[in-house]
Amino acid sequence: MYKNCIKRLLDIVLSLLGMVILAPLFFVVFIAIKIDDPGPAFFKHKRVGLHKRYFHLYKFRSMKVSAPDLPTHLMEHADQYVTRVGAFLRRTSIDELPQLWNILKGDMSIVGPRPALWSQEDLIAERDKVGANDVRPGLTGWAQINGRDELEISQKVRFDAEYIQKMSFWFDCKCFFGSILPVLRSDGVAEGGKEDLTEQNREKVTK
Secondary structure (H helix, E strand, O other): OHHHHHHHHHHHHHHHHHHOOOOOHHHHHHHHHHOOOOOEEEEEEEOOOHOOOEEEEEEEOOOOOOOOOOOOHHOOOHHHHHHHHHHHHHHHHHHOHHHHHHHHOOOEEEEEEOEOOOOOOOHHHHHHHHOOHHHOEEEOOOHHOOOOOOOOOHHHHHHHHHHHHOOOOOHHHHHHOOOOOHHHHHOOOOOOOOOOOHHHHHHHHOO
């Protein structure tokens, strides 16, 4: 009952409520990005969703428009391309907030395995083995409060499998509230991590 109905209902109500409450913050961030580095305030890129269907995930832009068209971890001194506003957005995870729209649309859930990049074939294959591709990806999840970007694929999949086994209202609450402190402390955030792509590259792969 919870997995098939109540969870989705909560996603709709909470994402819509979150977008209304955070509208002033969205407006301030939108203006700040435009002033810091003129260009689009949002970007979208292709991710793997429920049953391995692709969807466009939304974020606030955190890198300069002039950043080279390369994965961040392949750049030399990648941090020089992160805008001043973008550094703050990444550190506080505010850049992730536009995903509330993805949740409202049904692409994502508030809690679930983080959506894989379309090119992460190794992660997608391992998630197939534990059924993690058959649940909606989440804004936050069990792996997010146990290491975030620092986790190896095998560790992420192990936490994904554990989440699926324990999925319930109370476990989702544990994941949600348990992610607040790591976000505030920026725990496990790896600049230029394996899942990081430049905004231009993200735009490119969606075309």
